[in-house]
Amino acid sequence: MIEMTHIDGEDKGKVVLYALSTCGWCAKTKELLAELGVEHSYVYVDLLEPDEIEEALTEVERYNPSGSFPTLVINDSRVIVGFREQEIREALS
Amino acid sequence: MNDSVIGKEELVKRCEEVARDAVQGGYFLNPDTDFTKNLVRGLMVNEQRYGYPACPCRIASGKREQDLDIICPCDYRDTDLEEFGACYCALYVSGEITRGEKTVGPIPERRPPRSMRKTVSKAPSGNVPLTVSLPVWRCRVCGYLCARESPPLVCPICKVAQDRFERFL
Numbered sequence: 001m002i003e004m005t006h007i008d009g010e011d012k013g014k015v016v017l018y019a020l021s022t023c024g025w026c027a028k029t030k031e032l033l034a035e036l037g038v039e040h041s042y043v044y045v046d047l048l049e050p051d052e053i054e055e056a057l058t059e060v061e062r063y064n065p066s067g068s069f070p071t072l073v074i075n076d077s078r079v080i081v082g083f084r085e086q087e088i089r090e091a092l093s
Numbered sequence: 094m095n096d097s098v099i100g101k102e103e104l105v106k107r108c109e110e111v112a113r114d115a116v117q118g119g120y121f122l123n124p125d126t127d128f129t130k131n132l133v134r135g136l137m138v139n140e141q142r143y144g145y146p147a148c149p150c151r152i153a154s155g156k157r158e159q160d161l162d163i164i165c166p167c168d169y170r171d172t173d174l175e176e177f178g179a180c181y182c183a184l185y186v187s188g189e190i191t192r193g194e195k196t197v198g199p200i201p202e203r204r205p206p207r208s209m210r211k212t213v214s215k216a217p218s219g220n221v222p223l224t225v226s227l228p229v230w231r232c233r234v235c236g237y238l239c240a241r242e243s244p245p246l247v248c249p250i251c252k253v254a255q256d257r258f259e260r261f262l
């Protein structure tokens with residue numbers, strides 16, 4: 001299991017963000033989650049140890065075959081790839 | 094992996110360099126200076142971490158030969174600029190976006206997924222209908238072509254390193 005950072009907030013279901021610490025769109029997505037005040041977990045995949053990176057990438061690819069970031073997964077089913085502000089707002093409103 | 098620390102002055106200097114290179118090459122940087130600065134910081138962090146400025150918005154493998162296509166400026170920059178008005182990270186943007194006539198939206202990942210990636214070819218890329226007296230090399234970033242025994246150490250047009258060239262003919 002990859003360790004995630006948990007952020008408290010309003011319960012809108014299980015919200016998981018896979019991000020990179022260096023990526024501008026990931027930062028914007030993280031800010032948006034903070035602004036919306038929803039409970040979520042996130043992980044900066046680039047900061048993990050090599051074997052954990054592999055595990056995290058395989059997990060991301062399951063939801064988003066291109067393996068790109070940010071990948072936002074809501075309730076293990078709805079997947080939003082990239083900083084799609086409107087879509088994220090609607091999904092978590 | 095520990096996150097790296099980038100000095101303020103170093104960052105300002107690098108931002109100026111990136112901006113100067115962009116102007117010289119006919120490119121535009123994202124006018125959102127905070128956003129741009131963070132991306133340049135990301136490039137510097139990756140340079141410290143991996144030894145080359147891998148794209149801040151993509152996960153690097155740490156092996157240069159596997160990441161050649163995503164060393165900034167990446168192989169995908171110009172195609173994305175043309176189609177979406179910005180590179181994948183939105184560090185580079187089109188003139189329209191700089192002038193505020195258009196805004197940047199999310200840009201789909203053009204890099205093939207891990208399972209479909211090919212390594213850079215040192216053999217000619219297609220059928221070669223003619224015989225050439227020297228191999229022809231193509232810069233994968235800007236398309237510059239030259240006929241010589243081996244590619245130049247640095248692309249004279251876009252300044253990327255020798256290993257960004259592929260055999261064209």
Ligand code: SF4
Nearest residue numbers: 148165167180181182
């Ligand atoms: S998308 Fe390409 S050109 Fe843009 S910052 Fe990333 S590596 Fe550089």
